[in-house]
Amino acid sequence: MKVFTSVWLRRLILYVFAVWCIFPLYWIFLTALKTPIQAMARPPLFLFEPTFANFAKVVGNPDIWAYFASSTIVAAGSSLLTLALGAPAAYILARYSFRGRGDFGFWLLSSRMTPPVAMLIPFFVLYYQLGLLDTHLGLILAHVTLNLSIVVWLLRGFFSELPREIEEAASLDGDNHFQVFARITLPLAMPGLISVGILIFLLSWNEFLFALVLGDSAVRTVPVGLYGFIGYQTIAWAELSASASLLIIPVILFILVFQRHLIRGLTMGAYR
Amino acid sequence: MPLRQTTIQRAERSFILWMLAPATILMLSLTLVPFLVSVYLSFTDYSLTAPETINWVGLKNYSDLLSSADFWDAARITTIFTIVAVGIETVLGVGIAALLHHEVRQAPWLRVIYLLPMAITPIAATFTFRLMFNPTQGVLNHLLGLAGVSPSAWTAAPETALLSLILVDVWQWTPFILLIVMGGMAALPPEPEEASQMDGAGPFRTFFLVTLPRLKPYLALALLFRLIDAFKTFDIIFVLTGGGPGVATRTLNLLAYKYGIEFLSMGYASALAIVMLVFTLVAGQVFLRRLGLFDLKD
Known part of the structure; x- marks a missing residue:
């Protein structure tokens, strides 16, 4: 009893775990503020006079802004499209029973179980034939395919928790199924749709393998651009860290602003 | 009122169909078609280094794969x-x-x-x-x-x-x-x-x-x-x-x-991808049935 409930020991463990979670991010920002020589120092420096020279240097790199643009187009396009396709299907799975419902649900879920290369190789061959390689549309469609099952799965749970009564009242008033869904259910479900949309935006933004293989020069997202930096200059730690920091600052802000939605989205699927 | 009953049922059925159609069509074209392409490719020697030739090789890719040390090493890792x-x-x-x-x-x-x-x-x-x-x-x-x-x-x-x-x-x-x-x-x-x-x-x-x-x-x-x-x-x-x-x-x-x-x-890569896919689907099914989770059946 004493050990387990001892507040101080418990807090210590929680703080140690928090430091462990945040340390790699702290380290990348710290390295970005060092001079190239400080960054290679042995032993590594914790205290030093910070310099913003690395940031000043990488901020002027037009490639970085192109990566942001590509990622924004792909993440926004794919999250909106995934929601538009997924929400109606999720609603049906939540509200109606029909023959083959379980199989339909499992089939959607099976795309999440598919190893990415099993999807990537045919995608690559098909895109090669169709001329979709290195296009925004191609990458958006690929990300929709990756994330649709997650959207359906999460929203199905969300829809099934909405009270039926309001929908029933509307249909007694003479609204047909479509009107009930569009005018009653969707507005009620808006918080859930927003949470799931935010999650999908982040997943699409962070996705690497498909973006690497299906994109190239015209469509290079942030993770692929970052990978390019790492590949080319292995020595310039300070400058690389500045680029990496610059690329993750918006993501960190995004996470901080939308933390509630993200926690809900990431864990919502488990509470059915 | 059997007549009215069927109209309601018909309206409901068409609603279900229309709501499921977009997701289904997309998933069919972007997962099932690629899957079939993969299965087909896995029986051929198709290579993008020589995209104009494609020969049917039967189960050769699978037998090569399952008898290669690389595959079993990778599976172990x-x-x-x-x-x-x-x-x-x-x-x-x-x-x-x-x-x-x-x-x-x-x-x-x-x-x-x-x-x-x-x-x-x-x-x-x-x-x-x-x-x-x-x-x-x-x-x-x-x-x-x-x-x-x-x-x-x-x-x-x-x-x-x-x-x-x-x-x-x-x-x-x-x-x-x-x-x-x-x-x-x-x-x-x-x-x-x-x-x-x-x-x-x-x-x-x-x-x-x-x-x-x-x-x-x-x-x-x-x-x-x-x-x-x-x-x-x-x-x-x-x-x-x-x-x-x-x-x-x-x-x-x-x-x-x-x-x-x-x-x-x-x-060859498609054969490997298919083997991985079959493994995950079977393992996933067993896991799901075992736990009785995801029970969407009514």
């Missing part, structure tokens, strides 16, 4: 990575959730910090681990040195490379288990725990005998997602070791990537 990483994540995640459950009201910001590893762009996190793993200038060996532990070669040596990758996966995904278990604990009514404490059971006994069994459905789902995702891991391995040193960390995913995307031998 994938299994070790998946099971060890998810195992550690589960123990740590459940343990910390048990502690955090009582604490979270005082420190809600802890949850945000715990969210960061799994939400931050994985390539960026992987890059910073690369700096930290550096055997001579990296901060990890420095910190270990302060604690009196001898330095490790991390990803640079075959013996430690896989463990280093597991460490990164544990860093990234322990919070996932943690958040799910914590959410589960918050959703459960506290009475059984209170009763158990009143009966004189200590907190450890209460946790293992009362709380943990009730968390099983949440934990099972978290585990399923983690197992699937760990099996699929690509980013951190690709960037940190590229499957090396040698082939020490070459998982099935990396092997398929190498044959398909680097060597462009789509036939």
